[in-house]
Amino acid sequence: MLTLLAKLLKALNSETSPWALAMAMVLGMFLGLTPLWRVHNLIILFAALIFRVNLTLFLLSFAIFSGIAYLLDPMFHELGLAILQAQSWQGIYEAMYATSVGRVSQFYHTLTMGSFVFSLIISPVIALATYFIVVNYRKRIQKALMKFKIVQMVKGSRFWQLYMDLRG
Amino acid sequence: MKRSIIRWPGLAAFGIIIGLLVIISWLFLDSILKISMEYSLGRLNGAEVNIEKVEHRWSPLTLTAHGVEATDPAKPTHNQVQLARLSADVSVAQLLLGRIHIDQLDVVGVRVDQERSSGEGDVYVMPDKDDVKNWASTNWEKLKVSLPEKDEIIAQVGLQTDQVLDQAETKIEQQRQQFEQAKDGLPDKQKIAEYQQRIKELTESDIKGLGDVAARKEKLDQLKQSIREDKQAIKQFREQLSESAEVVKQQIEQVKQAPGNDIDRIRDFFQLNQSGLQNITGLLLGEKAKQWSEYLLLAYEQLAPMLARSSDTETVKKVRGAGESLSFAEEDAPPEFWIKNARTEVIVADSQVDINWQNITHQHNLLGQPTTYQARLDNSKLWQAFNLNGELSLLASGIDAKQQWQLKGANLNSLGLSNSEQLTASIASALLDSDGTVLVRENQLDGDAVIRMLDLTMDATGSSKITDAVATALKQLNRLDINTNFSGSILNPKLGLNSDLDQQLGKLLSQTAMAEAEGKLGEIKADLMSKVEGQLGSKTALLENISSLNSDAQSFDNQLEDLLKAKIEDNLKDKLKGRLFGGL
Numbered sequence: 001m002l003t004l005l006a007k008l009l010k011a012l013n014s015e016t017s018p019w020a021l022a023m024a025m026v027l028g029m030f031l032g033l034t035p036l037w038r039v040h041n042l043i044i045l046f047a048a049l050i051f052r053v054n055l056t057l058f059l060l061s062f063a064i065f066s067g068i069a070y071l072l073d074p075m076f077h078e079l080g081l082a083i084l085q086a087q088s089w090q091g092i093y094e095a096m097y098a099t100s101v102g103r104v105s106q107f108y109h110t111l112t113m114g115s116f117v118f119s120l121i122i123s124p125v126i127a128l129a130t131y132f133i134v135v136n137y138r139k140r141i142q143k144a145l146m147k148f149k150i151v152q153m154v155k156g157s158r159f160w161q162l163y164m165d166l167r168g
Numbered sequence: 169m170k171r172s173i174i175r176w177p178g179l180a181a182f183g184i185i186i187g188l189l190v191i192i193s194w195l196f197l198d199s200i201l202k203i204s205m206e207y208s209l210g211r212l213n214g215a216e217v218n219i220e221k222v223e224h225r226w227s228p229l230t231l232t233a234h235g236v237e238a239t240d241p242a243k244p245t246h247n248q249v250q251l252a253r254l255s256a257d258v259s260v261a262q263l264l265l266g267r268i269h270i271d272q273l274d275v276v277g278v279r280v281d282q283e284r285s286s287g288e289g290d291v292y293v294m295p296d297k298d299d300v301k302n303w304a305s306t307n308w309e310k311l312k313v314s315l316p317e318k319d320e321i322i323a324q325v326g327l328q329t330d331q332v333l334d335q336a337e338t339k340i341e342q343q344r345q346q347f348e349q350a351k352d353g354l355p356d357k358q359k360i361a362e363y364q365q366r367i368k369e370l371t372e373s374d375i376k377g378l379g380d381v382a383a384r385k386e387k388l389d390q391l392k393q394s395i396r397e398d399k400q401a402i403k404q405f406r407e408q409l410s411e412s413a414e415v416v417k418q419q420i421e422q423v424k425q426a427p428g429n430d431i432d433r434i435r436d437f438f439q440l441n442q443s444g445l446q447n448i449t450g451l452l453l454g455e456k457a458k459q460w461s462e463y464l465l466l467a468y469e470q471l472a473p474m475l476a477r478s479s480d481t482e483t484v485k486k487v488r489g490a491g492e493s494l495s496f497a498e499e500d501a502p503p504e505f506w507i508k509n510a511r512t513e514v515i516v517a518d519s520q521v522d523i524n525w526q527n528i529t530h531q532h533n534l535l536g537q538p539t540t541y542q543a544r545l546d547n548s549k550l551w552q553a554f555n556l557n558g559e560l561s562l563l564a565s566g567i568d569a570k571q572q573w574q575l576k577g578a579n580l581n582s583l584g585l586s587n588s589e590q591l592t593a594s595i596a597s598a599l600l601d602s603d604g605t606v607l608v609r610e611n612q613l614d615g616d617a618v619i620r621m622l623d624l625t626m627d628a629t630g631s632s633k634i635t636d637a638v639a640t641a642l643k644q645l646n647r648l649d650i651n652t653n654f655s656g657s658i659l660n661p662k663l664g665l666n667s668d669l670d671q672q673l674g675k676l677l678s679q680t681a682m683a684e685a686e687g688k689l690g691e692i693k694a695d696l697m698s699k700v701e702g703q704l705g706s707k708t709a710l711l712e713n714i715s716s717l718n719s720d721a722q723s724f725d726n727q728l729e730d731l732l733k734a735k736i737e738d739n740l741k742d743k744l745k746g747r748l749f750g751g752l
Contacts, residue, residue: 051174052175084494094498098498098501099265100264103265111491
């Protein structure tokens with residue numbers, strides 16, 4: 001746990017692009033909010049591994065949003081049901097349902113559809129918010145934090161040694 | 169140096185993760201399938217489903233499950249159905265399109281209503297109280313083997329003697345008031361004597377001339393008018409007396425009959441309402457008929473509800489976070505679940521009956537054909553001939569189905585029917601023939617069947633007078649024809665059984681009950697008779713009084729009639745003649 005936190009701090013304090021961190025947050029959110037055993041999550045995992053996004057924040061985001069998903073499940077079901085029952089889309093759904101890709105994607109599952117659409121809608125917000133927090137952390141909070149006595153104490157601790165070791 | 173956006177080692181990591189997933193799935197596929205099947209079949213069944221072992225083969229894709237047990241949600245200690253082995257050839261091409269198409273399904277060792285070896289199963293969808301099968305039989309324990317107490321009989325039957333007595337009292341009192349009122353207008357003896365005196369004066373005293381004669385005549389006419397009015401009053405009084413006498417006689421008759429009527433009512437109560445006496449056939453054969461019909465209605469009882477649940481997610485309680493899969497199949501698309509051919513080996517009393525099925529699906533509207541099934545087994549150890557065929561469709565309006573069967577020469581040996589404290593009964597030997605038809609329209613069952621038991625020998629022992637009478641009658645039977653009817657909904661079938669045994673035994677049991685009841689009937693009759701006799705005395709006296717009054721009134725009427733015959737002219741002539749002859 002300490003290692004994970006240290007890695008996160010390292011990422012925040014490093015030269016890693018804020019957008020890379022925001023992308024990790026968004027991808028982790030997709031994995032956390034939507035049902036795990038779905039084909040689109042393989043694509044998400046592939047993207048997280050192949051592109052240089054921060055894996056620590058990706059895993060942390062996955063853990064946090066999995067918890068949130070449990071609370072939002074009923075809402076996802078209702079949203080998915082409303083989308084899947086939309087009359088004007090029935091033709092598209094029928095066409096997709098007749099294909100292997102459509103079947104494998106399980107788009108016809110209310111929770112999958114509801115959580116995926118919800119994730120799509122809030123992903124720009126999550127990305128921008130993450131970017132804003134990282135940039136402001138680096139600009140203001142990082143320096144201010146260093147002045148606190150508690151931070152000075154932490155700097156003398158084993159955790160700080162671990163962090164410094166990681167930083168190289 | 170700016171690093172590349174692509175992290176190539178990530179590709180390797182992805183490959184390793186996918187590889188691990190494939191290996192784990194490959195290694196544990198059978199276990200994963202077992203858990204998935206137990207979960208999904210359990211949800212469809214509404215109660216725990218256990219599978220001993222699942223095996224697969226890739227080419228051709230075959231799935232085999234051993235030891236499948238589906239708990240009965242209404243009786244979790246028993247399996248609704250259990251199978252020794254299930255083997256399915258799955259179409260890979262259709263599976264890739266998300267459809268489960270099974271070309272051939274073989275199910276062997278099917279048994280219904282077997283006790284679970286692993287103890288009580290979990291129930292996911294508790295059947296409503298109304299859904300628990302309401303079969304024709306009740307328990308022998310419910311048969312009343314002791315008679316109710318006197319007060320209880322009186323309360324249940326609703327004796328009417330008291331009511332009749334009250335009514336008689338009221339009606340007779342009304343009549344009494346009416347004739348007392350009529351009596352007030354009657355002339356008394358004094359008035360009649362007065363009439364006689366006045367007539368005598370008018371007709372017999374001295375005449376003082378012709379003017380006097382005219383005056384007397386006028387007075388006599390007035391007197392006669394008054395007498396006629398009194399006669400009219402007497403007439404009315406007598407009419408009233410006749411009516412009252414009639415009413416009193418009628419009421420006395422009803423009062424006399426009341427205890428007898430009540431006793432008859434009690435006898436009817438024993439003949440008709442003795443709990444448990446109404447449907448002996450159901451009582452005796454209900455449990456066995458239920459077991460037999462579970463085999464006969466296997467298609468409806470097991471398959472139809474499962475197929476119905478698979479197409480109607482409302483019947484299965486949703487699990488939080490499980491979501492719901494909607495179907496967007498086009499009208500001309502193949503069904504998503506389709507077993508083209510199936511063979512089930514059902515075990516009936518250690519004999520195997522093969523049932524062949526075609527087109528098992530929950531989407532008959534897409535397939536355009538019903539699910540059909542046939543079973544035929546001749547010259548087996550159990551019977552000479554058995555033939556069953558039927559079809560079933562799940563439509564938007566519900567389940568539509570029909571089934572017919574013929575069974576000939578089934579051997580029944582040592583078949584226990586009842587083993588209660590009150591009655592032990594079993595069929596020592598019999599030959600059973602049966603044929604019937606069941607129709608299902610919009611989930612409602614409608615059908616009837618005949619069960620004929622020939623060369624019947626029964627063993628029976630009863631522990632009370634009533635059940636002993638039943639046992640004696642049963643032992644005398646050598647043939648029994650039973651009419652069976654099916655009704656109710658498919659999830660809550662009702663079975664009605666009746667035969668001439670009901671009438672025969674019902675009469676016998678009523679007689680037995682009556683023989684036991686005679687003592688109590690005597691007590692009740694004595695009570696009623698004492699009440700009636702107490703009131704009858706006063707009513708009979710009243711009737712005698714009415715009769716006496718009637719003869720008095722008759723006497724008055726006669727006297728008045730005589731008075732009306734008196735004529736002033738004759739007397740006058742006599743007097744005038746006397747004067748004339750005396751003067752000469």
